[in-house]
């Protein structure tokens with residue numbers, strides 16, 4: 001049993017609860033997750049895909065949250081339920097890893113975009129605020145070993161998740177040294193408008209280059225291994 005004060009992010013723009021087929025061991029089991037860390041991912045795909053329940057159902061996987069390039073946040077799984085995002089362990093470099101399936105003690109945040117993309121400031125800000133909330137409700141002390149990239153758990157097939165665009169230094173600095181949001185609401189509104197434009201340009205470039213075709217590559221997640229490791 002977990003003892004979290006809240007399990008749904010009050011500031012989420014979208015709540016899209018995935019069906020019981022998408023979390024827990026066995027599937028549909030609630031209240032198994034006792035988070036000690038937050039795992040950041042890059043989607044190799046779009047927010048529209050990440051917020052489509054059919055996509056996750058077809059993959060047999062899931063994450064707790066998705067953060068768009070323009071700063072929108074969607075929640076898909078309550079954080080006291082075990083989403084299937086980090087179950088495959090290969091060449092790990094995370095010292096807090098135990099023999100237990102990591103899906104039972106982590107919260108997964110997926111981010112729209114492709115590995116190596118620059119992260120628009122609106123996305124960084126939204127991810128920081130979301131990560132801060134998870135840390136607050138789960139009693140996690142933010143550090144380099146509690147806010148981790150997926151590659152720390154799977155250093156083989158997820159070596160580039162979240163990749164070189166991941167602004168972990170900024171994220172950790174804000175979590176450790178700043179109390180509130182980075183920006184005022186008015187500043188954030190301007191930033192989000194700019195970010196939407198920036199996001200469109202990045203995504204257009206992927207379409208031009210044909211590199212947008214890899215949406216399903218990353219999110220061929222870890223459910224099978226995770227279930228076995230339960």
Ligand SMILES: [Zn+2]
Pocket residue numbers: 040041042150158161162
């Ligand atoms: Zn990942």
